[in-house]
Amino acid sequence: AEAELMRSQRLESLSLLAAGLSHDLRNILQPLLIVPELIAQRSEDPRLHQLAKVVAECGRRGHEMAESMLSFVRGSRRASERIQLSDLFHAVQLLLKGSLPRQVELEVRLSDPALTLEGNYTELQQCLLNLCLNAIQAMPGGGRLELAAEEADGGVRLVVIDTGDGMDAQTLEQLFIPFFTTKSSGTGLGLVSCKRIVDGLGGRIAVASTPGEGTRFDVWLPAPADEAGAEAEEAAPLMAGQG
Numbered sequence: 325a326e327a328e329l330m331r332s333q334r335l336e337s338l339s340l341l342a343a344g345l346s347h348d349l350r351n352i353l354q355p356l357l358i359v360p361e362l363i364a365q366r367s368e369d370p371r372l373h374q375l376a377k378v379v380a381e382c383g384r385r386g387h388e389m390a391e392s393m394l395s396f397v398r399g400s401r402r403a404s405e406r407i408q409l410s411d412l413f414h415a416v417q418l419l420l421k422g423s424l425p426r427q428v429e430l431e432v433r434l435s436d437p438a439l440t441l442e443g444n445y446t447e448l449q450q451c452l453l454n455l456c457l458n459a460i461q462a463m464p465g466g467g468r469l470e471l472a473a474e475e476a477d478g479g480v481r482l483v484v485i486d487t488g489d490g491m492d493a494q495t496l497e498q499l500f501i502p503f504f505t506t507k508s509s510g511t512g513l514g515l516v517s518c519k520r521i522v523d524g525l526g527g528r529i530a531v532a533s534t535p536g537e538g539t540r541f542d543v544w545l546p547a548p549a550d551e552a553g554a555e556a557e558e559a560a561p562l563m564a565g566q567g
């Protein structure tokens with residue numbers, strides 16, 4: 325479970341990195357795709373032609389790399405599905421098992437065992453895992469981790485509460501900034517990726533924390549479209565055919 329955890333975390337971090345890298349790489353390589361040809365056109369020197377060819381080939385390979393990184397990122401934007409929250413919580417519990425210190429007590433609560441969500445299973449699992457792992461890491465001396473879900477505001481609210489170190493105002497401000505971390509071996513990408521996932525589903529993340537007492541993350545996600553009510557239905561005919 326530990327390895328699986330590490331793998332899925334790294335995959336998630338990687339896709340964030342890859343998105344940024346591929347974008348920059350494509351821009352940086354642009355001259356390499358054009359300039360060698362110009363040089364070859366304007367020079368009779370066979371040695372220069374040869375060099376231009378080498379440079380152009382590097383540009384082509386780099387561009388190919390950027391493209392395949394981009395498609396990796398796009399491919400990881402996975403399809404939405406109906407998710408049984410009890411399944412999701414169960415999976416998170418299993419994955420946490422390996423990283424749960426003895427002195428941390430885990431409590432999982434579902435207000436209704438039939439609660440469902442609309443989203444991508446792997447992504448939501450990753451998001452909850454990130455929040456729970458942060459919570460565990462904030463409780464080096466032990467404490468209680470609470471994972472709960474309830475219906476709220478026409479959607480579902482997921483709550484992750486810990487009785488750990490908490491955060492000061494300055495940390496709270498920087499939480500969602502990529503690469504912000506207070507840990508010696510942190511990536512600073514966990515909450516960034518959580519937020520990306522939640523934003524992608526039209527949801528919201530809220531944080532409340534008190535230094536020395538603990539932290540509470542609230543993730544609110546909208547209800548599946550067909551339960552969103554009649555208002556959405558009324559607008560539907562206008563959208564027809566836009567696929």
Ligand code: ADP
Binds near residue numbers: 462486499513514539
């Ligand atoms: P990382 O865990 O790699 O540092 P994150 O984006 O997941 O990256 O978290 C960023 C920072 O937010 C952490 O380094 C930590 O300072 C703070 N943080 C996140 N969750 C908690 C929590 N439950 N309790 C205390 N601090 C937290």
